[in-house]
Amino acid sequence: MKPKNAQQKQIMALSKRLNPITEKQVTWAYNHCFEHIAYRTKSTLTCGDCGHTWKSEATLADTLCGCTCPHCGAELKVNDTRKRTFKQCYYFCVVTTCKGFQVVRIVMIKSTSKKGSAATYFYKEVAQRWITPDGEIITVARLRGMGFYADLWCFDSDMEIRPHHDIYNIISDCEHYPRVRVLPIFKRNGFKGSFHNASPVKFLQSLLTDSKTETLLKAGQYAILPHFVHYPHRMGSVWNAVKICIRNGYIIKDATMWCDYIDLLKHFDKDTQNAKYVCPADLKAEHDKLVAMRNRQRERQNRERERRREIERQESERKKLERMQENERLYAEMKSKFFDLVFSDGVLRIQVLQSVQEFYEEGKTMHHCVFTNDYYLKPDSLVFSARIGEKRIETIEVSLETLQIVQSRGECNQDTQYHKQIINLVRKNIGLVQQRMSA
Ligand SMILES: [Zn+2]
Known part of the structure; x- marks a missing residue:
């Protein structure tokens, strides 16, 4: 360039x-x-x-x-x-x-x-x-x-x-390299030959542009100095506490621990303008005390969160159960008059599903959506299960509006070898459905 x-x-x-x-x-x-x-x-x-x-x-x-x-x-x-x-x-x-x-x-x-x-x-x-x-x-x-x-x-x-x-x-x-030459201004600003573990370039620039660096240097706060040189923005939040230390002649020896400690004081709303807090005689002991306090607080918060989650879970279970009971009630109200209908030809036995629970079992056994799609809530649809003995063969939906068979499906929505026989048996008995409707 x-x-x-x-x-x-x-x-x-x-x-x-x-x-x-x-x-x-x-x-x-x-x-x-x-x-x-x-x-x-x-x-x-x-x-x-x-x-x-x-x-x-x-x-x-x-x-x-x-x-x-x-x-x-x-x-x-x-x-x-x-x-x-x-x-x-x-x-x-x-x-x-x-x-x-x-x-x-x-x-x-x-x-x-x-x-x-x-x-x-x-x-x-x-x-x-x-x-x-x-x-x-x-x-x-x-x-x-x-x-x-x-x-x-x-x-x-x-x-x-x-x-x-x-x-x-x-x-x-x-x-x-240990032999260092600096402009007179740096000596005036407090430089005595050491960069105190900061990058020399950053240190020198900071000593020209940021009065905090000069203050720290002259106060002998060498441990925290490189933190201010390298992260001036982040460290801005503890500057007031550092000034308290300087005023009280308290030298920060472990800067990282002290900064963590100040963050914890702030977290617990302690007065970070008070020398009693910011200049602890035994930093490690005070730091560890607050860390333990913070951990206990976290555990409490976790337990509280778990407790709330458990309450929410129970609440949602309760609502689910309520909904199911309400559905059972609605279904019985709409369809109980068909519950005693049984069509049989000696082999097949076709009967209206008696409860929402039965819809659930029918859907689960037959791998279709009679339960998941809420067929039990449809007022104009009547659902039968065709069985041979205990075995479920097909599930039949009849429209109460038209008295037509809307669908009859076996496992996984496939037709079975009994499909036609089932259709015929339902058709033959559709009059019984109509009778119940007008009863
Ligand atoms: Zn050698």
């Missing part, structure tokens, strides 16, 4: 004049950032740094704290691994200044260790975060490949002004 304004042009010109990253800085990073390992098999250890292999009589317990390579003197972490290569990739930064700008230079370092040979190293400066005196960040970086993988850099691309991308913040949150 071409520099768009005078400031960006100035930064591009200054960027080109920065000294290369020094060998001393890179050596520090290799020693400090990488994990240095020894490959262990049954009785031998191999140094991942120099490739030296030696016999080891040490037991597992002896090497839990690591070992020292007898050849190169590296302190090594013992890895029981069959893997023969070990690749690592990290970022570190150099915090420096340049003509009134604060600059954080981000360097990628890689190591590849192959068992039995000396590890190889690689480094390249991939980005610079230029912080302007009013707290704006301008990023000069190499080109990145597509995707979100942090290590996809085009190493031979030029360092240029690049539009913002979250990846720059992610890689900037890294270890920094």
Whole structure:
């Protein structure tokens, strides 16, 4: 991207004049950032740094704290691994200044260790975060490949002004070379050399743009400081409580636990403006007390929810039963005058279904919808079951309006070999139905 304004042009010109990253800085990073390992098999250890292999009589317990390579003197972490290569990739930064700008230079370092040979190293400066005196960040970086993988850099691309991308913040949150140079304004705002576990870029920007950071720094509230640097919006809700701590000279030592504790105080409507609550002498004890209280409350709420659900379930059962009773009553009212009708030819026996319960059993046995479609509620429809002995053969619907057979169906709505015989038997006796209607 071409520099768009005078400031960006100035930064591009200054960027080109920065000294290369020094060998001393890179050596520090290799020693400090990488994990240095020894490959262990049954009785031998191999140094991942120099490739030296030696016999080891040490037991597992002896090497839990690591070992020292007898050849190169590296302190090594013992890895029981069959893997023969070990690749690592990290970022570190150099915090420096340049003509009134604060600059954080981000360097990628890689190591590849192959068992039995000396590890190889690689480094390249991939980005610079230029912080302007009013707290704006301008990023000069190499080109990145597509995707979100942090290590996809085009190493031979030029360092240029690049539009913002979250990846720059992610890689900037890294270890920094211990020798740090900052603009005088940062010292005035309370910076004494430590970033207190915050990302140096975010920390410095915050120290220019957010007075809370300066206040926390000067009050020695180092544990909670990085939370404000990284999540200023989220932390806004506890700022007043933090001010109470500062006023009372109470130093927050475990920031995460303290924030959880404040959330719990708020949950229980305790006064978070009261030092008695927000500055507990024994934070862990008070925190645990509230957590236990919250858990008991949750259990109570769960039990209450279960109880309500059970009441609802019973209520719905009761309604269902009521509805069924009401349906039985309606059905009997409409159709009881047909209940004693029986047509028989000596083989088949055809009878009106006597209750809603019978509709249910008929539908279930015959796998059709005589029950589910509420045939028992249809005033102009009369439903018979044709049986041989106890066996259900077909279900017959007769229209009380036309006295015609609307349908007669066997299991799964299929006709049976008795279909015609059933139709004839019903037709022959339809006069009896008519008689009952006019009775
Ligand atoms: Zn070695």
